[in-house]
Amino acid sequence: MCMYDEDDWLMISGIQHFVFCRRQWALIHIEDQWVENILTYEGQEKHKRADDPKFREKRKDVIVERALRVHSPTLGVTGVCDVVEFYKSSTGVGLSKYPGLYVPLVVEYKRGREKKNLSDVLQLALETMCLEEMLGTTITTGDLYYFATNKRISIPIDEELRNTAKKTVQEMHNYWEKKYTPIVKTGKWCNRCSLKDICLPVLEHRQNVRIYMEERLGKE
Template structure:
């Protein structure tokens, strides 16, 4: 069992899946910058961040539900959890239009693992709701997804405990990242390339 006195936030799993450097900047360096995408996301989550519950027929709905998994040392909050016959069904709200993103699915599956431990039941499915396009997509939590959550939880814990700052990805992900000005991906990547060239050059000269 992991030590829940220093848990990993569920949001860190999504950040790590998107970009390990982004995860480190946010959760180690406490860097957070706003852009149009983060502002939209904040606006959407303000609608579901107030703790509340209601019943709609046989379905019970809980909003901003605190969740945790002691085995993996995870903690966070589920936007919405629908209970059908006492079986939790997590629903994660996202801004923008529907897209098939691995980070969002990883975070949703992590919520399911938390709910399974908390309520002692199997949580086979959940859903992503895209506010921009008003689309809801159901996600089935496969064994592969569950294993990926566990690997990501271990990787994020190692990154946070050792205060590792990964190199920038410096690809199309950077264009929509609010931390681009703080990360400076092209500058850091160019510097790393220069260091690599120098190391290779000295290795060649040393071999002669």
């Protein structure tokens, strides 16, 4: 089984960038470019409460952990779960700090409402798969909570979703290994991109070179 070196573990949250735009992900995670914009700022503010690493709560049969760090050497990813709830159950796993057995449930908090793309679901699946690997258990569902609609949605972590998550991470690793920033199609979504001021002039320049060359060759 392939085990990635810790230096090559990719940030799970990066899948948000990767699904939105492969190039944006590479600019941020391979080239270390980052520009704050209002969308990323708002997202961080909303996450503040969920990301309090000192927070741990035990209710009767439920333990709630916030900002729980997870990783998977086999997938080569690492990240922080906003919240993990552990429900006492005879079908669960043992936890070092508490007596009894517990079934874990990852809860990922999101600004805005449900997205049409798979980025939130894939992030949730990867966090869940990390937790499974760390605890030696199987977790069948996870939850997404959306601030804008105040909705909490249960997501089945099924075979199809797992395979899509693995395939997407493999694609990220391929770019990472080659340290390659792809050139992609631009569109109206670029207006919402934190990196458009860095990215678009470069792409436009490349396009100009192509057009220039085509014109030159056409004339000769």
